[in-house]
Amino acid sequence: MKKNHPFHLVDKSPWPITGSIGVMTLTSGTVMMFQKTSFNLLMMGMIIIMMTMYQWWRDITRESTMQGMHTLTVTKMMKMGMIMFIISEILFFTSFFWSFFHSSLVPTVEIGMNWPPKSIITFNPMQIPLLNTMILLSSGITITWAHHSLLKKNHSQTTQALMLTIMLGMYFSMLQGYEYYKAPFSIADSIYGSTFFMATGFHGLHVLIGTTFIMITTMRHMMFHFSNIHHFGFEAAAWYWHFVDLVWLFLYISIYWWGS
Numbered sequence: 001m002k003k004n005h006p007f008h009l010v011d012k013s014p015w016p017i018t019g020s021i022g023v024m025t026l027t028s029g030t031v032m033m034f035q036k037t038s039f040n041l042l043m044m045g046m047i048i049i050m051m052t053m054y055q056w057w058r059d060i061t062r063e064s065t066m067q068g069m070h071t072l073t074v075t076k077m078m079k080m081g082m083i084m085f086i087i088s089e090i091l092f093f094t095s096f097f098w099s100f101f102h103s104s105l106v107p108t109v110e111i112g113m114n115w116p117p118k119s120i121i122t123f124n125p126m127q128i129p130l131l132n133t134m135i136l137l138s139s140g141i142t143i144t145w146a147h148h149s150l151l152k153k154n155h156s157q158t159t160q161a162l163m164l165t166i167m168l169g170m171y172f173s174m175l176q177g178y179e180y181y182k183a184p185f186s187i188a189d190s191i192y193g194s195t196f197f198m199a200t201g202f203h204g205l206h207v208l209i210g211t212t213f214i215m216i217t218t219m220r221h222m223m224f225h226f227s228n229i230h231h232f233g234f235e236a237a238a239w240y241w242h243f244v245d246l247v248w249l250f251l252y253i254s255i256y257w258w259g260s
Contacts, residue, residue, distance in 0.1 A: 006073040008063070015056040022048030057216060064233070065225045075232050082236045086243050089206075093247050096199040097254065103191045104259055115259070116192045121184040122260035128179050129256040132172050133248065136207075139168035140245045143214070143238050150221070151228050162218040165241070169211035176204050196255060203247055210244045213237045 026045030032038045063069040070078070104115045111117040123129060146161030180197075187197040217237040220226065226234055 006071045008069045008071070008074045010063075013056070013059065015052050015059070018048060019052045019056070022046075022052055061220065061225065061233075070230075070232065075230075078232055079235070082239060086239060089243060090247075093199070093202070093250075096195065096202070097250065099191075100195040100199065100255060100259065103195060111190050111192075117190050119185075120189060120192045123179065123183075123256060125252070125256040125260055128175055129252055132175055133252050135168050135172045135175070136245045136248050139165050139172070140242060142168065143241050147234065147238055150226060150231060150234060153228050155221075155224075158221055159218065162214060162221060166211060166214055166218065169207055169214065169241075173204065173207055173211070176200070176207075199251060199255060203244070203251055206244050206247070210237070210241045213240055 022045055024045075025041060025048055029039070029042030029045045032041045103111075107113050107115045107117075116122055142161045142164040146158045146165065149157035149161060185193045185196075187193050214237050217234050220233060
């Protein structure tokens, strides 16, 4: 269809409503899991969300690569949208840091006016947390390497760097899972346990999302969807991953190192 403007007026899509249904089902399933130890609704919600993600991502990929809908103007607006999204994520994590510092700088009598509370055995920041810091910093280097290789039209090096980034992201998630398994305290152990697991847990979720994002980007790159001048999908994934790296540095310095 011929247009006389550079904007993309999207077609009608069922994915926003199916995504909403999936999130509602997942939330209800989480309540059922905690209250009734039933995983059926939780699994159904996850399946709906995964199917929605796959088909929505497929449609957007077609719009950008086959239909030519992502003009320079559209790409500029998408970049602005991604920037606004990352700012909203920064504010999201700010609430967790606010809670942590509010509780740690002026400990109340309920936790013995001491931080961390005397009953809490904290993690050694020089062990797994430091290793995870090095892993995420290394992944930031590899995804930057991938970006520069893409700009220089080096397809093989871009693939290698993206694969390394994915492996580092998965390694981080496995180490954090092991750390949680061996944790000497739980989310129910005073305000320290609550703030620790909420902040690090949501960051871990963002690492999983970012790793998935980069996996999709790698598959698209291997199918030659990106060029050195048209690759916003790649840039969005890289921006998100750098945001995840930055949040972890604040988490490590404030909660693992200073807070312990």
